[in-house]
Amino acid sequence: MEASYKRLIDGNRKYSLKKKFDDPEYFKKLSLGQKPEYLWIGCSDSRVPANEVTGTKSGEIFVHRNIANIVVHTDMNLMSVVEYAVEFLKIKHIIVCGHYGCGGVRAAFSNKTHGVVDSWLRNIKEVYHKHYKELEAIADIEQRIDRLTELNVIEQVRNLAKTKIVQRAWQDRTLQIHGWVYGMNNGLIKELNTMYDEALDIEPIFRYEL
Numbered sequence: 001m002e003a004s005y006k007r008l009i010d011g012n013r014k015y016s017l018k019k020k021f022d023d024p025e026y027f028k029k030l031s032l033g034q035k036p037e038y039l040w041i042g043c044s045d046s047r048v049p050a051n052e053v054t055g056t057k058s059g060e061i062f063v064h065r066n067i068a069n070i071v072v073h074t075d076m077n078l079m080s081v082v083e084y085a086v087e088f089l090k091i092k093h094i095i096v097c098g099h100y101g102c103g104g105v106r107a108a109f110s111n112k113t114h115g116v117v118d119s120w121l122r123n124i125k126e127v128y129h130k131h132y133k134e135l136e137a138i139a140d141i142e143q144r145i146d147r148l149t150e151l152n153v154i155e156q157v158r159n160l161a162k163t164k165i166v167q168r169a170w171q172d173r174t175l176q177i178h179g180w181v182y183g184m185n186n187g188l189i190k191e192l193n194t195m196y197d198e199a200l201d202i203e204p205i206f207r208y209e210l
């Protein structure tokens with residue numbers, strides 16, 4: 001077996017043994033079902049694993065990841081995840097987690113083409129365009145990209161608040177949407193000042209009559 005591939009199978013065997021050694025009932029308990037309180041919408045980047053950076057375990061976070069943590073209303077994959085998490089799992093918090101040093105944000109910032117992902121990253125160019133005055137007032141390019149990373153998260157939090165799924169949940173229970181940016185260089189999460197927890201948080205045009 002090819003070594004880099006075999007490493008994963010071996011790692012899995014060790015993982016299973018260790019878990020069973022620590023708690024013989026571990027897998028039996030997990031297989032009974034999941035009751036996560038959090039939905040994580042993060043970047044596909046291999047360096048930002050939801051459980052690891054939050055010190056949580058299997059079963060605690062329902063996860064969706066895509067390039068540059070974007071929330072698009074016509075994305076059936078993402079919307080299915082959000083609907084299931086909100087309506088069936090009744091999760092209490094949705095977290096949109098971007099990260100500094102995001103290749104997707106950097107690619108969107110540039111004028112180069114990168115293939116199929118160009119149309120996906122167009123969403124971030126729209127974020128840039130919406131906030132270009134603030135962004136272009138930042139002279140340092142790296143700082144400007146960092147701010148675009150933050151604004152992208154804020155816009156994706158807003159996009160979630162605009163969905164019927166979230167607004168329906170707000171009618172009869174508490175559901176908070178948070179925006180975070182993970183710092184690759186120090187492992188710390190920065191909470192952005194952007195918590196949404198009621199329909200009044202978004203402009204009237206986006207509010208549904210439910």
Ligand code: CO
Binds near residue numbers: 044068099105
């Ligand atoms: Co990224």
